[in-house]
């Protein structure tokens with residue numbers, strides 16, 4: 001692997017733990033002002049100190065993150081559809097030159113295996129990997145799941161393996177029963193999305209199960225920024241990912257940090 005790609009990957013996945021807590025705040029690119037992300041700067045700023053990297057679009061990066069901030073960026077570079085249309089009909093939205101100008105540590109793009117525009121999204125990924133390889137920028141493939149697909153190990157293993165075969169350097173997918181099969185069949189590191197908001201303890205259990213089944217961490221959004229206490233939640237997720245905390249210990253950390261923040265807010 002090229003030195004530049006390795007170097008950028010080591011900014012995304014912490015070399016000392018081999019794991020990462022990525023904060024996904026790119027939801028607006030197809031669903032508009034998502035709950036909890038209506039004002040991106042307000043949501044993102046307090047979470048930055050606890051995120052190993054941010055996953056977001058160039059629009060939110062430019063408007064809502066200070067350029068002096070040294071958190072690594074994984075730039076969402078696919079899109080072109082909205083929740084009102086066929087979601088799989090994505091293209092590449094952002095040039096490689098723009099990713100370089102924005103000092104991205106990586107680029108992210110969705111693939112929709114089994115959906116109407118499967119071929120187009122897989123060719124998008126291949127093109128992006130070709131460009132990334134040229135300039136030393138790793139590519140994160142997101143295995144988006146169409147409404148008609150089942151999020152089981154068989155399907156997710158298929159999607160993750162295809163992403164890796166086409167050259168993705170890192171894959172983001174969903175946790176499922178039998179997740180070892182998904183990770184085992186994917187020769188590049190895997191991170192999980194959190195999915196829809198769950199009670200905090202359940203989301204921590206999800207992160208725990210994923211890393212214990214071989215994921216290198218999480219690229220979590222709604223389960224952090226829609227939490228009653230987002231900072232407490234990301235700190236609890238970090239304790240699982242980087243410190244191998246148990247779910248009980250992480251949940252305890254969440255409750256204590258939340259109480260402290262609530263008290264501070266009421267004084």
Ligand code: R5P
Pocket residue numbers: 024025026027110142144193194195196219220221222223
């Ligand atoms: C999906 O295509 C986007 O990358 C989402 O923004 C991300 O996967 C969602 O993260 P979460 O499911 O944890 O909110």
